[in-house]
Amino acid sequence: MRHDRSFVARGSGTGLAGGATPLGRPILIVTTHLNRIVDVDADARVAWVEPGVLNLDLSRAIRHLGLHYAPDPSSQAACTIGGNVATNAGGPHCLASGVTAAHVLAIDVVLPDGTEVRVGGLEPDQPGYDLRGCFVGSEGTMGIATRVAVRLTPNPRAIRTLLLDFSSIDDAAATVSGIIAAGVIPAALEMMDAEITRAVEEFVGAGFPRDAAAVLLVELDGLEAGVAAEVDEVSRIGRASGARTVRIAADDAERALLWKGRKSAFGAIARIAPDYYLHDAVVPRTRLVDVLRRVAEVCAGQRLTVMNVFHAGDGNLHPLIAFDAREPGIWARVRDAGDEILRACVEAGGVLSGEHGIGIEKRDAMSLVFGPDDLDAQARLRDAFDPAGRANPDKVLPRGSRCGELGGAPPSADGEGTWI
Ligand SMILES: Cc1cc2nc3c(=O)[nH]c(=O)nc-3n(C[C@H](O)[C@H](O)[C@H](O)COP(=O)(O)OP(=O)(O)OC[C@H]3O[C@@H](n4cnc5c(N)ncnc54)[C@H](O)[C@@H]3O)c2cc1C
Numbered sequence: 370m371r372h373d374r375s376f377v378a379r380g381s382g383t384g385l386a387g388g389a390t391p392l393g394r395p396i397l398i399v400t401t402h403l404n405r406i407v408d409v410d411a412d413a414r415v416a417w418v419e420p421g422v423l424n425l426d427l428s429r430a431i432r433h434l435g436l437h438y439a440p441d442p443s444s445q446a447a448c449t450i451g452g453n454v455a456t457n458a459g460g461p462h463c464l465a466s467g468v469t470a471a472h473v474l475a476i477d478v479v480l481p482d483g484t485e486v487r488v489g490g491l492e493p494d495q496p497g498y499d500l501r502g503c504f505v506g507s508e509g510t511m512g513i514a515t516r517v518a519v520r521l522t523p524n525p526r527a528i529r530t531l532l533l534d535f536s537s538i539d540d541a542a543a544t545v546s547g548i549i550a551a552g553v554i555p556a557a558l559e560m561m562d563a564e565i566t567r568a569v570e571e572f573v574g575a576g577f578p579r580d581a582a583a584v585l586l587v588e589l590d591g592l593e594a595g596v597a598a599e600v601d602e603v604s605r606i607g608r609a610s611g612a613r614t615v616r617i618a619a620d621d622a623e624r625a626l627l628w629k630g631r632k633s634a635f636g637a638i639a640r641i642a643p644d645y646y647l648h649d650a651v652v653p654r655t656r657l658v659d660v661l662r663r664v665a666e667v668c669a670g671q672r673l674t675v676m677n678v679f680h681a682g683d684g685n686l687h688p689l690i691a692f693d694a695r696e697p698g699i700w701a702r703v704r705d706a707g708d709e710i711l712r713a714c715v716e717a718g719g720v721l722s723g724e725h726g727i728g729i730e731k732r733d734a735m736s737l738v739f740g741p742d743d744l745d746a747q748a749r750l751r752d753a754f755d756p757a758g759r760a761n762p763d764k765v766l767p768r769g770s771r772c773g774e775l776g777g778a779p780p781s782a783d784g785e786g787t788w789i
Contacts, residue, residue: 372396375759376481378509380421380452383444385647386728388456388508392763398513400451406430407516414521415474415491420451420514424458427519436521439466442724443632451514457506459724461557461631462588464682466522468724470505477516478504481759491518503750508726509761511754525556525590529600530618530627533607534581538562540611541583542657545681547606548587549654553599557588558682562661564641565634565676565689572637575630581613585681586631634678635689642674642691646703648710652719654684663713664688671702685723686714712737727765735767744770 376396379389391397403419406427410416411434418427424445428437441460442448448458454476459468466472475489489501504511535541541560548558561569563582570577577584585607589599604615618624638645652660661677668675668690679687688710692699711721715737722731735744748771754760 371483375762376513377761378451378455378513380449380455381423381444381447383448384452384456384728385649385725386456386508386722386730388726388728388761388764389452390729392729395762400449400513403451403515404449409434409521411436411521413491414523415518416521417516417518418450419516420449420454422450424448424450424453431521432524434521435524437524438519439463439472439522440469443635450517450519454505454514454517455508456724456726459680459683459685461559461586461628461680464558464680465554465556465590470502472520472522473501473505473517474520475518476501476504476514478512479515480512481755481757485515489518503754506726507751507754508728508765510751510765512760527593527596528556528588528590528624529596530624531585531587531589531600531603531607532577532616532618532627533585533587533603533612534578534614535583535585535610535612536581537611538583538661539658541585542661542681544585544607544610544612545657546654547610548603549682551602551606553589553602555587555599555603555682556590557586558680559586559631560584560677560679560681561586561631561634562677564674565637565678568637568641568676569630569634571640573626573630573633575626576616577630578614585612586627631678638676638689638691642693644692644694646690646692646707647725648686648688648690648707649722649725650686650711650714650719651723652684652686652714652717654681656717656719657681657684657686660686660713660717660719664710667706667709667713671706673702673706675706680723683723684719686719708734729764732763732765733767735765735770741770 374396376398377391379397379399382389400421404421405419407417440458441462442458453469457469474491477487479485488504561584566577566581566584567579570579587603589596607615674691676689679685690703692703721734748766
């Protein structure tokens, strides 16, 4: 405030939408040294943590209490709780328990004018507007989170992890729909297509079938008797939908190996190509097969290699285009394919992002799903936190979002960024 400069909050910088990338010359405020777990109340199942605490470090620190922090982005060994809050991060185990917004009770925020406020609170049913809900997912455009109260989740009594493999993506998708239609909500329900399954198997050697067209990783948790019944139900649905084999992890070591395979999927790409562009969009579960076909067509049309690894249970697609950036003209083809994939997801009734956020990457695509009035309302909401436009300028909302500014945006306070 005193320096009258715009600023960008940054955690570990693992964000995939460019949210923490500075545009112009803002001050970068890096939170990684704010990494204390300040207080853990095991009885209330709440912890207060600083924003630079790494996601996995929190779960490790409370393991002895029989608790964990449920949102588990695949980057959880590296990303921060502050970054998770700002992007409303998800993860494989968010299908049953919900994404970050469902696990954040209160946030201490330094507003762009220097004021310190608390949004939300520890008591359920906070009166008034849900400002905590506004802040979660605001990607650093409403201030900086300096302390977060998160909900802790008891470790399940029983866990079973199943690997089902299929000779067609359609059969795998039918199994996903069948599981949900049967009223079973797995803790996690992940799909990988043929290319990524092979890449992962070569990388990790977890026993994924190299000749499968698709595999499903299904995790069921809860009380022993209920989990056993659900294992039978999921196996039955899988076989009825064409699963070639249903493998149930025999012990924790096998379970950990299967998850290592899933969570190393992006690392495994390095064996195929030096670069990749990972997309993130959501489609209705019932449209998964159509959209996957369209993704394959679009990438074939641009002569690009595409692989799919995604949270099938909630329709969160992650088409991954593998390429070599040294190839002349490749970037334009990768970008064109990405735009086309995004349009196909929106046309199928989907949304722009399931977990990575909007950042710079999808800022200009916001108008695919929001009209001028919607964008104007969002700009005004942002203004309530940051009327001078200092916090992470030029992210999330397209320029000129506010009605009357379509003709051009005035410069921000430090003359570098622009007002939204
Ligand atoms: C291999 C890989 C796998 C991934 N898997 C997943 C996944 O499964 N699910 C998922 O959701 N994401 C995933 N991501 C994306 C990324 O890890 C998440 O978006 C994560 O939440 C970002 O955390 P970070 O600490 O790196 O934040 P950064 O990248 O540093 O910042 C992200 C955004 O948060 C803002 N921000 C950071 N800290 C604060 C703060 N204290 N106050 C206010 N704003 C702040 C920044 O301004 C920026 O807009 C993955 C990334 C990689 C590289």
